[in-house]
Amino acid sequence: MADDPRVRLLAESLVEWQWPDGGWNCDRRPQARHSSFNESLAPAWGLWEYGMASRDATARKAAQRAGELFLEHRIFRSHRTGQVMDPAMVVLHYPPYWHYDFLQALLVLSRMDRLPDPRADDALELLERRRRKDGRWQAGAYWWRALDAKTGSPDVVDWGRSRPNEMLTLNALRVLRAAGRAS
Secondary structure, three states: OOOOHHHHHHHHHHHHHOOOOOOEOOOOOOOOOOOEHHHHHHHHHHHHHHHHHHOOHHHHHHHHHHHHHHHHOOOOEOOOOOOEOOHHHHOOEOOOOOOOOHHHHHHHHHHOOOOOOHHHHHHHHHHHHOOOOOOOOOOOEOOOEOOOOOOOOEOOOOOOOOOOOHHHHHHHHHHHHHOOOOO
């Protein structure tokens, strides 16, 4: 789809809408001074993949700027205090939907060949600590709701609450291999 004019228009629009710090934010209020990580991960990944498929250097450069934003924050830390920006960012989720979490950020950075980078060490160490004794990973929280849930939009797929998650395990192993930490 890299040759589809609608995809090209979307990529060009995302590049145009990129904030000075490298991310994106739907908040147009003047007091918003920082990009939203939730709103920056998907555009970064999409622009990277589009740039690779279309050989569009502008899209790849925009994605790299977003990757730099994540790395400047050591994936999940405040650049001012060093504390975790949001506790939800350091919990494994599957599927992540539009939410930002440290594994999804590491996965996107690995696609950009940004691992290993010493600024990702905290997140990589956290990922290694979350590995179960059987060598797999399990989600710690879920954005989806069961069909019988009273609130939220239900999801008709059981993503595996009580067992290790194959996709989390696959993505974690991909990230660790890209970072040179696979055993």
